[in-house]
Amino acid sequence: MATSSDQTFFNNCLLCLYLIGPPTFISLRFLQAPYGKHNRPGWGPTISPPLAWFLMESPTLWLTLLLFPYGQHSTNPQALILITLFLFHYINRTCLYPFRLYRNTIRKTAPGFPVSVALMAFVFNLLNAYLQSRWVSHYKDYEGDHHGLFCLRFCVGLVVFLGGMGVNVWSDRVLVGLKKEGGGYKIPRGGWFELVSCPNYFGEMVEWVGWAVITWSWAGLGFFLYTCANLVPRARANHRWCLEKFGEDYPKSRKAVIPFLY
Numbered sequence: 001m002a003t004s005s006d007q008t009f010f011n012n013c014l015l016c017l018y019l020i021g022p023p024t025f026i027s028l029r030f031l032q033a034p035y036g037k038h039n040r041p042g043w044g045p046t047i048s049p050p051l052a053w054f055l056m057e058s059p060t061l062w063l064t065l066l067l068f069p070y071g072q073h074s075t076n077p078q079a080l081i082l083i084t085l086f087l088f089h090y091i092n093r094t095c096l097y098p099f100r101l102y103r104n105t106i107r108k109t110a111p112g113f114p115v116s117v118a119l120m121a122f123v124f125n126l127l128n129a130y131l132q133s134r135w136v137s138h139y140k141d142y143e144g145d146h147h148g149l150f151c152l153r154f155c156v157g158l159v160v161f162l163g164g165m166g167v168n169v170w171s172d173r174v175l176v177g178l179k180k181e182g183g184g185y186k187i188p189r190g191g192w193f194e195l196v197s198c199p200n201y202f203g204e205m206v207e208w209v210g211w212a213v214i215t216w217s218w219a220g221l222g223f224f225l226y227t228c229a230n231l232v233p234r235a236r237a238n239h240r241w242c243l244e245k246f247g248e249d250y251p252k253s254r255k256a257v258i259p260f261l262y
Contacts, residue, residue, distance in 0.1 A: 017131060018222050020226065032233075033234070037185065043114035049098075049101060049110065050099070055118060056125065058125075064083065070138075082214060101176055128226075132215075140217065164207035172200050174193065195259040196254055197238055202259070204227060211224065
């Protein structure tokens with residue numbers, strides 16, 4: 001069972017997740033993290049992007065696996081199903097995506113990834129992995145949750161989650177494939193790229209809507225809101241960058257991240 005100090009720590013971390021969202025959104029409207037299209041000097045030492053992605057996303061795997069067995073619901077089938085979905089996403093993001101990036105990037109010309117940015121992402125993932133794994137394994141009330149409602153939320157959320165992940169993974173594959181061709185940035189074509197400039201971000205936001213529905217928790221909702229606070233401004237900046245770089249060649253009908261809307 002959770003002690004009062006453990007409950008207090010969890011609540012404080014949850015509050016922190018909500019508090020960091022607004023300043024993140026506001027700051028990223030004016031200053032983009034210096035990697036990828038927005039890479040620029042002045043942010044300290046850099047490391048290779050595949051290594052950066054692996055290291056900064058890694059807490060979502062090792063911390064989740066470390067904490068989950070200590071929860072009072074660690075053997076509950078529902079809890080195990082939920083945490084499997086969370087790990088399913090982050091196995092791709094932490095292991096498979098960096099590997100594809102490494103395999104397809106021309107390393108002699110690829111810009112480095114600032115250690116400072118990777119460190120900030122690492123700290124966020126520590127916070128979020130703790131919240132999601134602790135909620136699913138310990139604080140969620142499975143016995144008080146009506147079985148029919150749980151199944152309904154799970155089925156709806158699962159469809160949304162897997163649909164979003166499918167868009168996210170497909171979009172990443174297209175973008176990484178363009179890196180393999182060399183010759184600088186190119187205009188992605190086909191599929192969701194005909195609707196938005198950043199379908200990879202759109203897919204990830206949809207994923208975490210699904211997660212929020214599945215877990216039916218403040219932790220899940222907070223994660224979705226922070227994901228939007230982080231990705232929507234960057235998608236806006238990426239869209240403007242593409243319009244400026246490619247000019248008349250870039251499809252004017254594309255939105256930044258939400259099809260037909262924004």
